[in-house]
Amino acid sequence: MRGGYNVPVAGAPLPEIRELPAPDRLYLPLASRRLDFGDVRVEEGQRVARGEVLAVDPEHFSIPLLAPYGGIVRLSEVEGHIVLDELDTTAGDRAAAGSTGAVAERLLALGAWQYLSDARTGDAADPAGRPSATIVSTLRLEPFLAGGEAQLDGALERLARGLEHVRGMAPEAPLYVVVPNADAPLAAELRKAVSACSGAHVVSVPMRFPFDDPALLARYLKLPAGPDTTVWAIPVEGVLAVEAALTDGRPCTERIVSFAGPAVTEPTHFRLVPGHPVADILAERLCREPARVINGGLLTGVVLSPEQRGVDSECTGLTVVGEPTRQTLLAFARPGISRRSYNRSFVGTLRTDMSMRYRAGLSGEVRPCIACGQCADVCPAGILPQVIHRHLYADRLEEAQRTRVDLCVGCGLCSFVCPSKIDLRTELLDAKRVLREEEEALRAEAEAEAARAAEAKAAEAEETQAGEVTV
Numbered sequence: 001m002r003g004g005y006n007v008p009v010a011g012a013p014l015p016e017i018r019e020l021p022a023p024d025r026l027y028l029p030l031a032s033r034r035l036d037f038g039d040v041r042v043e044e045g046q047r048v049a050r051g052e053v054l055a056v057d058p059e060h061f062s063i064p065l066l067a068p069y070g071g072i073v074r075l076s077e078v079e080g081h082i083v084l085d086e087l088d089t090t091a092g093d094r095a096a097a098g099s100t101g102a103v104a105e106r107l108l109a110l111g112a113w114q115y116l117s118d119a120r121t122g123d124a125a126d127p128a129g130r131p132s133a134t135i136v137s138t139l140r141l142e143p144f145l146a147g148g149e150a151q152l153d154g155a156l157e158r159l160a161r162g163l164e165h166v167r168g169m170a171p172e173a174p175l176y177v178v179v180p181n182a183d184a185p186l187a188a189e190l191r192k193a194v195s196a197c198s199g200a201h202v203v204s205v206p207m208r209f210p211f212d213d214p215a216l217l218a219r220y221l222k223l224p225a226g227p228d229t230t231v232w233a234i235p236v237e238g239v240l241a242v243e244a245a246l247t248d249g250r251p252c253t254e255r256i257v258s259f260a261g262p263a264v265t266e267p268t269h270f271r272l273v274p275g276h277p278v279a280d281i282l283a284e285r286l287c288r289e290p291a292r293v294i295n296g297g298l299l300t301g302v303v304l305s306p307e308q309r310g311v312d313s314e315c316t317g318l319t320v321v322g323e324p325t326r327q328t329l330l331a332f333a334r335p336g337i338s339r340r341s342y343n344r345s346f347v348g349t350l351r352t353d354m355s356m357r358y359r360a361g362l363s364g365e366v367r368p369c370i371a372c373g374q375c376a377d378v379c380p381a382g383i384l385p386q387v388i389h390r391h392l393y394a395d396r397l398e399e400a401q402r403t404r405v406d407l408c409v410g411c412g413l414c415s416f417v418c419p420s421k422i423d424l425r426t427e428l429l430d431a432k433r434v435l436r437e438e439e440e441a442l443r444a445e446a447e448a449e450a451a452r453a454a455e456a457k458a459a460e461a462e463e464t465q466a467g468e469v470t471v
């Protein structure tokens with residue numbers, strides 16, 4: 001493992017979890033980071049029970065959006081959302097359809113499958129596929145998000161059962177469980193719980209962002225890579241969701257969402273359900289306004305759109321940083337404790353243990369690359385972001401490919417440390433996406449060509465046979 005960096009930023013929550021009172025209504029977004037629940041399965045005014053399927057994502061194995069509580073469906077009240085009204089928060093879990101079928105089917109029906117992904121691409125795992133290995137990470141190292149230390153408090157027995165279930169899903173594939181290399185009591189207990197799981201290999205990595213990234217871990221573990229070789233990745237909350245689904249047949253309708261950042265009065269991890277109104281979470285909990293709300297972590301999250309009314313079904317955290325209200329002359333050359341940006345900030349004084357109160361302003365404009373090499377120093381993928389940036393700037397996509405843009409894991413550290421404020425992460429991820437689309441189009445074309453050739457050969461053989469009969 002090389003590179004990486006722990007961002008010294010103020011506003012981290014304590015590793016304990018607080019419950020939020022149930023709201024009056026839920027606003028369930030029909031899209032989240034990876035999923036698009038375009039196939040709505042309920043009607044206006046319909047009463048649904050907890051765990052009932054509201055919509056599915058047809059592009060991703062019909063992963064469902066489940067009703068977190070019972071309630072009345074409102075489809076046309078808020079664009080892009082299913083609203084649940086007249087909530088019944090006391091009703092018991094409804095046995096989900098398919099809960100007695102094959103394991104993958106049950107996990108899909110109970111909402112736990114959405115936690116399984118392809119370690120290298122981050123795409124949803126194929127329920128019909130078989131992995132060559134499975135990686136479970138108990139770490140979440142991006143600032144503020146809830147990792148094992150919060151998720152597993154009092155849940156080590158459930159983790160052990162969940163790991164047995166995960167192992168049973170692909171018994172022939174090795175199971176790697178990533179634990180912190182710290183001396184904390186929980187780390188020791190974790191190692192003990194993991195060691196009790198038959199066939200699980202304990203892997204400990206340094207506690208430095210982004211060493212919990214599944215693609216990096218797959219490379220670090222030297223797991224075979226190839227178009228037909230999949231490695232599954234499951235975060236610790238996914239293992240708990242699998243345990244709840246397979247042990248008790250419980251639908252996965254809760255999330256732990258961190259609410260933190262320099263603009264939050266009391267940074268906390270909340271246990272809540274998807275659809276919880278964002279406005280309720282923000283109300284009277286901000287110490288600085290205007291503020292920017294980021295859906296996800298500080299480095300890899302996306303700015304929450306003002307149209308999004310509720311927490312989405314993949315949300316891991318809401319990170320809040322102050323917005324700048326005025327420009328300061330030559331601010332980029334005079335960074336102060338409250339004047340630096342949360343990303344693309346001035347690098348000269350980053351190397352400090354002091355927690356900084358980052359904010360969303362850039363304090364100056366984007367400038368040309370000065371070849372300082374800071375981006376390459378922190379890059380955990382071992383590539384040279386500044387060189388790839390030069391190729392992309394000159395529209396040389398093939399050169400970017402040759403310099404291994406595909407290895408970028410999108411951690412965002414290069415953008416964070418760049419003194420010229422170049423958004424390297426976005427540039428590299430865009431290039432990666434274009435290259436992947438081109439590769440997929442070429443593969444589809446080659447497959448279609450091979451199918452055409454096979455058809456022509458079969459037709460030729462048929463003709464020859466018919467000719468022989470006539471003679």
Ligand code: SF4
Nearest residue numbers: 379408409411412414
């Ligand atoms: S190039 Fe990619 S992997 Fe490397 S630091 Fe930047 S975002 Fe992270």
Ligand code: SF4
Nearest residue numbers: 369370372373375418
């Ligand atoms: S950190 Fe920014 S300025 Fe420095 S080499 Fe990388 S791209 Fe260039």
